[in-house]
Amino acid sequence: MSMIDAPREIIMGMPRARAVSLTRWAIILAAAAALEIYGRFFADPAFIRPVSAIVGAWFNPVMSDERIFWALSMAVFEIAVAYALSIVFGAAIGISIGVSNFARASFLPIVLLLYAIPQVTLMPLFILIFGLGAAGKIAFGFTHGIFPIIVNVVAGMRDINPLHRSAIASMGGARADLLRHVIAPNMAPAFFTGLRLSMTLTMLGVILAELYVSTGGIGYFTRLYAENFNPAPLFALIGTLALIAVLFNSLVRVAERRLTPGARAPAKLGLSGAKSK
C-alpha cells in the first residue's frame, strides 16, 4: 500500500540517512583539506590562501571590524526588506493575474517578458533613480525577487482539479470557500517554490547592486580585499555571505514544510535521505 514507508536500506553498515550525511561531510572536509594543502604549499598567497588562514581572517578582521559587521548587517537588512516587498507585491499581483483567464491571458505574457530581461543591464538606471544608498539595493533585489513569486502564484492558481471546484459548488460553498478550501491550499506548493526561487534571486539582486556601487557596504569591502590581493578576508567575507544565503534558504524550507497543508511534502532534493513523511 502506498502509505507504508519504504524499508530502511542499510549502506556501509548503517542506516541510509546516516551514510548520506556522513558522505556529505566527508566531501566537504576533503575539499577543505585539498584547499588547505594547495594554499599552504603551492599557491601564490596573493590569490589563494589555505583554509586555516581564511578561518583566521573570519575572526579578524571580518567579525572583529565593526565596519564589516555593520556592512553585513546592512546587506541582511536590504535582503530582508527586498524579500518582504517581493512576497507581498508578488503574491498580490500573482493573485490578481491568476484569478481569471482573461487577466492571465492579458498580463502573464508581459510579466514573462519582463522576467526574461537581464536586469544587470538596467543597474545604472536604478542607481540614478534610487541613489547610492540602501534604497537602490533594495529596489534591485525587489525587481529580481518579485517575478518568480508572480509566475508561481499564477501557475498554482491555474492547476485546479475541476472536481474540487464542483465539489465546493455542489456542497453549497461560496466563492470565498473556494478560495479558502481549494485555491489557496492548492497553490501552496507552487507558492513556496516561488518563495525559494525568489530568495535566491533577491540575494543575487542585492549583492549585485552592492558589488556595483557601494561606499561602505559589503561590496566596498570585497573590492577592497580583491584589489589589495588579500584573499583571506575576501574568502571569509564571501563565505559569510554564503552562510547567510544558506540560513535564509533554510528559513524558507522550514516554513514550507510547516505550512504546506496535507501530505504533500515539498521536494526535498534528497536532503533528508530515506526519511519519508
Place this chain on the structure above:
Amino acid sequence: MSEAATAIGAGATAAGLAPAISIRGVTQRFGAVGAAQGVLALDDISLDIAPGEFVCLLGPSGCGKSTLLNIIGGLFKPTSGEVTVAGKRVDGAPRPDEIAFVFQESTLFPWYTIIENFRIALKFQGVPKSERDDLAMDALKAVGMGGFARHYPTQLSVGMRQRVNMARGICVRTNILLMDEPFAALDEQSRMVLGEDLSTLLAKTGKTIVFVTHSLAEAVFLSDRIVVMTARPGRVKTIVNVNERHPRAPDFMLEPRFGEMRNELFALLRDEIRRAMALQRDADGGGA
C-alpha cells in the same frame, strides 16, 4: 412518463407519491445555435424519479449523462426546460440541503485529512460543529474506514479513497444523492465490492439516487431503473426496469436474468456507441 409510476424503489412505494426529482423538457446546448462549434448535448429530456429510487443513466461517451446530472444538481442551468426537486425548481443553483454529489475519488481534498474533508462537507450542510465529528466517524465506520480518519487521502489506496468519498456523500443528510461515475477510476474487482457495499448502505438510508455509469454490469446490479440514452444529442432511448430488492447480494450477478438484462442493454447501446464513435471521428477529422 408512465414508467415512473410503475417503478418500485427500495423501501418506497412510488405510486401516488410526488416524484423526488422531476425533469421536464430539459435541453442543453453548448455554444450558439447554428455555430460551427455549437453542440446539442441534451434534447428534450423528461423523466420522473420516485423517492427512494435508484436510477442509472447509461449511455455512450459524450451523450450528456454527466451534463444531465449536473443540471439536476444545479451546477448549471439548462438552455431550456426545468428540473424540480422536492417541489422546488432547481434553477442553476446547488441545493446542498436536498442534494449531495459523489464524484470520482479524486474529489477528496488532498490537503485535508479524511476527517477534515468530512467536516467541510458537514459545515456547508449547516451541521453544528459539535456533531460533525460524530457523524463523520459513524459514516467512516459504516464503510470500514474508521481507523483512517487522520490519514491524508494520498496515503490511502484508490479503493479506500472511494469508500471514504462515498461515505462523505452519504453522511450529509440529503434525500438525494447524485453519483457521477464514482467508480470509474477503480479496477473491476474493487468496483464490484464497492457496488455491493453501496447497495447495502443505501438500502438503510432510503435515499433517492441518480447514478451515471459506463458499466453495464454496474447499472444492472445497482439500479431499480436504467435510463438508456442515445448518442449525442442525448435523448431517452428506453427505460429498463430491474425488479430486485435492495440490498443486493453478489449472487444476483450469477442469476441468468442478470446476464440477460446486461445483454439486452448492450444490444440497445451498441448502435448508439457506434454512432457516438463516428461522431467523435468526424469531430477529430474536422479539427485536423
